[in-house]
Amino acid sequence: MTSTRKAFVAGLAAALTAALTAALVGFAGGAQAATIFTDNFEDGDSAGWTASGGTWSVAADTSRVLRQSGTSSDARSRAGSASWTDYTVSTRVRPTAFNGTNRFVALAARAQSATSYYYVALRSNNTVELKKLVNGSATTLASTSVTVSAGTTYTLSLQVSGSTLRSTVNGGSTLTATDTAYAAGGIGVATYYASADFDDVTVETTATTPTTPPATTTPPPTSAPPVPTGGPIGFAGVNALGLNGTTGGAGGRTVTATNATDFLEYIDSTEALIIRVQGQINITSKQGVRPNKTIIGVGTSGHINGGGLDFYRSYNVIVRNLLFTNAEDDAVNVGQESHHIWIDHNTFRGAVDGSIDIVRGADYVTASWNHFDHSDKSMLISHSDGASSTDVGHLKVTIHHNFFDNSRQRHPRIRFGEPVHVFNNYFLNNELYGVASVQQAGALVESNYFENVPFPCFSASGYADSGPGRLVHRNNVFVNSGTCEAAGTVAEPRTYYNYTADSASSVPSSVRAGAGYGRL
Incomplete structure (x- = not known):
């Protein structure tokens, strides 16, 4: 596997698209997204991209990026196939300068040429617009207000499915429109009198809705998310401390939160609840969650922004299918003797401190199928030496x-806890280290895939000011990476629960396909 993982191959694109389309039609209503293109520019080149205008190069930031450094004209760079039809393209973009008060950076889909495509534009006048460009003439299809600042990184997505267009900024600020100008085409990134860095460009197929839905005697549910069944793998499923696993709000009422007032009322309730999160909920600081709750996002709309969730002597809580962005402190803090907490299928971006902290005597926690998207401090277990x-x-x-995706450190950093079982995770481009087991902690690191990770594991040597810990590693794969530092013996997780570890070689594909919100 190369660091760039460019899945697009020009000679096969048309055939791949045809095969995917046939699969979607033949499996109506049950198709899953497939990645058909991805480029993170870590190989140092922009092969497969065609630029027009501006000054384009692959440059080093915290990772390699596709950089457009000019601010005196339009600039575009395109990739992909003219035969691509229904898909979602996404990228991380950091505008670095705006030459004027109404300039923009953009992401394009169904591109016909350098002057004809759909696009979502982040403008310096604090708006986001969903637009189409026809032979250089732009039409705005939808717009809304969003704060746009040079030097800030945004995640843009643009979905094209039939005649429906849908764009998001950081998982929220959703815009939708209907248009029939373009049925197929490639992708692109663009700037208008602005400079910017683009990274992590990904294209996934979008399943289409069947023309004739199957007959049904009652209307299908349109908004209820799946309630977790089968329970968690690992410590959150263990019979201990008076609980036989983690069931969340099962048996309680199902409620829907679409605003912060209702959301805070529900998580502070003393009753068992299944709390459906629909849309972006803006909160501040860390907000307490009482026991016996399932907090689950609806589809791809569940989004907690600005603050986080705090567990203080809480228990039996499931946090699932949510996007967490821009937490002022920790996005999820499991503390003060809380236990039986299952954190599953979430995406974490931009927390000021930790994405997940598990501290102060907490116990019986499982973190599974989460996407740590360019986070700094991903996961801390014990807060202090x-x-x-x-x-x-x-x-x-x-x-x-x-998926520890270009995240810097703490995957996790562990003090005192034992055993901490780290298995079948995908570590990619982790700048400082993968796992650090220090201060007497005991970790089993098993069947993981480390790619471009200089220091996969610390233990015997300690880390920073922390003393040594213990670490056992087995059946891991290391690609362009160092090796794990082993030390001592560790309690075997199988004495607590049964599990089956996948082959480490299968981890990148399975984790990329399944980790994060919207992947249930």
């Missing part, structure tokens, strides 16, 4: 099938 009195004998955590 001086926390032995509260943490020794606790902090039993399972971490499996997570």
